[in-house]
Amino acid sequence: MSRYTGPRIKIIRRLGLLPGLTQKYSSRTNTPGQHGVDLSKASQQPLLRNDYTFRLFQRQKLRFHYGVTERQLISYYREAKRCQGSTGNLLLELLESRFDSTVFRLGFAPTIPAARQLINHGHFKINGKRVTIPSFLCQPGDKISIKENSKVKSQIQNFFNLIQERRNGILKRMEEIRCTDVKIFVLIPSHLTVDPLTLDAKVIGRVQRNDIPIFVNELKVVEYYSR
Template sequence: MARYTGPKAKIARRFGEQIEGYSKALQKKNYPPGQHGRGRRKKQSEYAIQLAEKQKAKYIYGVLERQFARMFDIASSKQGITGENLLQLLESRLDNTVFRLGIAPTRRGARQLVSHKHIAVNGEVVNIPSYILKPGDIVSVRERSKSLSAITESLAGKSNRYPWLEWNSASFSGKFVSVPTREDIPENIKEQLIVELYSK
């Protein structure tokens, strides 16, 4: 199963943001990685800015190039604003929803839980991280997995909830109530730049 397995701190430094969870490297070295990180020219071309925004979105959601391009095609064929449709599709992924519900502390961790068959959707085990949820779907932790320390510790430390999700702590399950609006999605992504890039 293809996924990015490179250094997380390097990605955070490249974009100047905590992309894949908290990283101390960003505080210690708040400049881009590489031999010319400190002296890199500040002014970027329009294309470079658009490309960087697309790359940032890919790394945030843990999606590789071909899959991201396919999701953009789906988003552009749907009614509504293409950039918003794209973010809604990314937020509707099963691994992202597991992360948002607090079952896993990171999207990487959520992807692993899904791949290892610890998560069920509407009572059926689903091990495809890119599975797209529909409003009304119930995401739950399998009975035999409820005692996993990784899951219990993550749920204990999770405080922020999201308006498009409902969590039931008694049954270790959450409901995907609705597709989130752009205003509800907290990620710092300028989706219009991605649309402009793919429109070239």
């Protein structure tokens, strides 16, 4: 199954918000299709369907958010299954550790497809070496930087500054209402750090489950592939 390149609004109307796919949202109040249902009921709809459909629904969320093919997702599942620990959490950790996902979470690109394009064109380095493979898995200790003579460095800096303003506003509001246990995708996750002036970033730890920016039942994804 190839990577999806079609309309993105149609996908988020059916699956819910997927910040890795698009930051846009739909103003329509029903799911796509001639017989679409009201979105307020759509969130409950999977619970009323058979369990297989619900598992498929969760798998689709991962595929579209991270922009991976079915073959890649199966490969990540098998890798997670071989490791010791919760297969579901390890699957999410592998997906979140991808280079394109890391660039997106740092605030260098608006979506994961945009981050993938920047990586393919060789605008980023890991530990001083240019890496053009979006599926490269970042490990704790890896240092990420923008290539010195990159023609889009100023564009990345401008977008990062916009994201940083949003982050500061969100953090300030969270402090005002004393809310510290809510994770928002625009905030930098706990396993990453970045210098706002030089845009030099570093992976300082492993991905934490509560830093994952989408609402997904990873256990149902594991059940789907283990059937």
